[in-house]
Amino acid sequence: xxxxxxxxxxxxxxxxxxxxxxxxxxxxxxxxxxxxxxxxxxxxxxxxxxxxxxxxxxxxxxxxxxxxxxxxxxxxxxxxxxxxxxxxxxxxxxxxxxxxxxxxxxxxxxxxxxxxxxxxxxxxxxxxxxxxxxxxxxxxxxxxxxxxxxxxxxxxxxxxxxxxxxxxxxxxxxxxxxxxxxxxxxxxxxxxxxxxxxxxxxxxxxxxxxxxxxxxxxxxxxxxxxxxxxxxxxxxxxxxxxxxxx
Numbered sequence: 001x002x003x004x005x006x007x008x009x010x011x012x013x014x015x016x017x018x019x020x021x022x023x024x025x026x027x028x029x030x031x032x033x034x035x036x037x038x039x040x041x042x043x044x045x046x047x048x049x050x051x052x053x054x055x056x057x058x059x060x061x062x063x064x065x066x067x068x069x070x071x072x073x074x075x076x077x078x079x080x081x082x083x084x085x086x087x088x089x090x091x092x093x094x095x096x097x098x099x100x101x102x103x104x105x106x107x108x109x110x111x112x113x114x115x116x117x118x119x120x121x122x123x124x125x126x127x128x129x130x131x132x133x134x135x136x137x138x139x140x141x142x143x144x145x146x147x148x149x150x151x152x153x154x155x156x157x158x159x160x161x162x163x164x165x166x167x168x169x170x171x172x173x174x175x176x177x178x179x180x181x182x183x184x185x186x187x188x189x190x191x192x193x194x195x196x197x198x199x200x201x202x203x204x205x206x207x208x209x210x211x212x213x214x215x216x217x218x219x220x221x222x223x224x225x226x227x228x229x230x231x232x233x234x235x236x237x238x239x240x241x242x243x244x245x246x
Contacts, residue, residue, distance in 0.1 A: 021060070021061065021062050022059070022060065022061040022062065023061065023062045023063075023064055024056055024059070024061045024062070024063055024064065024083045024084060024216075025064045025066050025081075025082035025083045025084075026049075026052045026056075026063055026064065026065055026066065026082065026083065026084050026085070026086050027065075027066040027067070027068045027073055027076065027077065027081070027082040027084070027085050027086070027087065028044065028046075028048055028049060028052075028065065028066075028067065028068070028085070028086050028087040029067065029068065029069065029070050029073070029087050029157065030044050030067045031070075031157040031158065031159050032046075032048075032087070032088055032157065032158050032159075032179055033046060033158075033159075033179070033182060033183075034046055034047055034179075034182045034240045035047045035048045035087075035088045035178075035179065036048045036049060036086075036087060036088065044065045044067065046240075047106075047236065047237075047239075047240045048086045048087060048088055049065060049086065050236045050239070051086065051105055051227075051233070051236060052065075052084075052086040052207070054223075054227050054232050054233070054236060055207075055220055055223040055224060055227065058222075058223035058226050058227060059219055059220075059223050066081070066082045068081075068082075069156070070087070070133070070134075070135060070136075070156070070157060071134065071135050071156075073085050073087060073089070073208075074095070074098050074099055074208065077099060077208060077209070077210060078098065078099070078210060080210075083209065083213070083216065084207050084208060084209045084216070084220070085099075085207065085208040085209075086207050088108075088176065088179070088205050089101075089205065089206065089207075089208055090108070090136075090137045090201070090202035090203075090204075090205060091104065091202055091203040091204055091205065091206045092137060092201075092202050092203065095208070099208040099209065099210065099211065100208065100209050100210070100211050100213070100214070100217050101206035101207065101208055101209075102206045102207040102208075102209075102217060102220045102221050102224060103204075103206065103221050103224055103225075104203065104204025104205055104206050104246075105204075105205060105206065105207065105224060105233075105246070106178070106204065106205045106245040106246055107204050107205070107245065107246065108176050108177055108178050108202070108204075108205055108245075109176075109177045109198030109199055109200050109201075110137060110138045110141065110174060110175065110176060110177060110198065110199045110200075110201050111174070111175070111176075111177040111180060111194050111195075111196070111197075111198045111199070112130075112172050112173070112174050112194065112195045112196050113165065113172060113173050113174075113175070113180050113183075113184070113189075113192050113193065113194055113195065114171060114172040114173075114192065114193065114195045115165075115191055115192055115193075116191055116192060116193050118171065118172075118195075120171050120172045120195055121195070121196075122172075122195060122196040123196075125146055125149055125150040125172075126149050126150065127150070127151075128150045128151070128171040128172065129150065129151040129152075129153060129169070129170050129171050130142060130146065130150050130151070130152055130153070130170065130171060130172050130173065130174055131152075131153045131154070131155060131161050131164055131165060131169075131170040131172075131173045131174070132152070132153075132154055132155070132161065132173065132174045132175060133154070133155055133156070133157055133158055133160075133161055133175060134154040134155060134156060136175070136176075137201040137202055138174045138175050138176070138201075139152075139154050139174075140201075141174070141199065141201055142174055153169070153170065158175060158176075158179055158183075161173050161175065162183055162188065162189075165192070166188060172195065177194075177198050178241070178245060180194070181241075182240070182241075207220055228246070233246065
């Protein structure tokens with residue numbers, strides 16, 4: 001009888017499927033260092049991905065990274081191609097109409113960068129050529145405030161924007177202050193500097209999910225609170241910046 005009972009238990013265990021680990025597909029661009037980039041080993045890395053993976057770990061979920069073009073991120077999220085966006089996306093009212101955002105996971109301002117010793121003045125930009133990444137709060141601000149005064153050139157991403165600034169095709173660029181800070185600290189940015197003060201044009205940087213995924217949004221916010229409280233966020237922050245960006 002005992003052998004029969006043991007055999008029955010084993011049979012039931014064998015027939016019960018193992019619960020699969022939840023998988024979250026997180027999209028990013030891979031083209032905005034130090035927040036997201038492809039490293040020398042061909043792996044996607046950066047602050048955004050470290051935060052996303054830390055949140056997945058808190059949720060006990062597997063984190064699958066998906067690379068997507070910046071302008072396709074929100075349309076593809078809404079179409080169900082992935083579960084969330086972790087790509088330094090600014091929280092704005094315009095974007096809230098399309099997606100939901102977690103609480104901010106860092107704060108940023110938008111700033112002008114020009115060559116050291118140049119005569120570029122944001123308050124007197126008439127006749128200047130200014131670049132920005134397309135479909136960003138920086139490009140929106142330029143088009144709303146300087147169109148018709150300065151020539152505005154828009155690019156597919158930050159790396160293309162930096163290349164054109166270095167090549168002398170732009171008098172200045174307008175972009176996220178933290179990304180520009182990291183670039184200015186590197187060899188390519190050595191001959192350039194911030195010009196003028198920063199502009200706060202958003203509500204912070206958040207992870208985007210579909211409106212209908214309210215449960216996932218709540219869980220991500222809970223995980224974000226946890227990594228802020230247990231020191232994980234601080235350790236990730238310190239890998240990239242010598243000051244808090246939260």
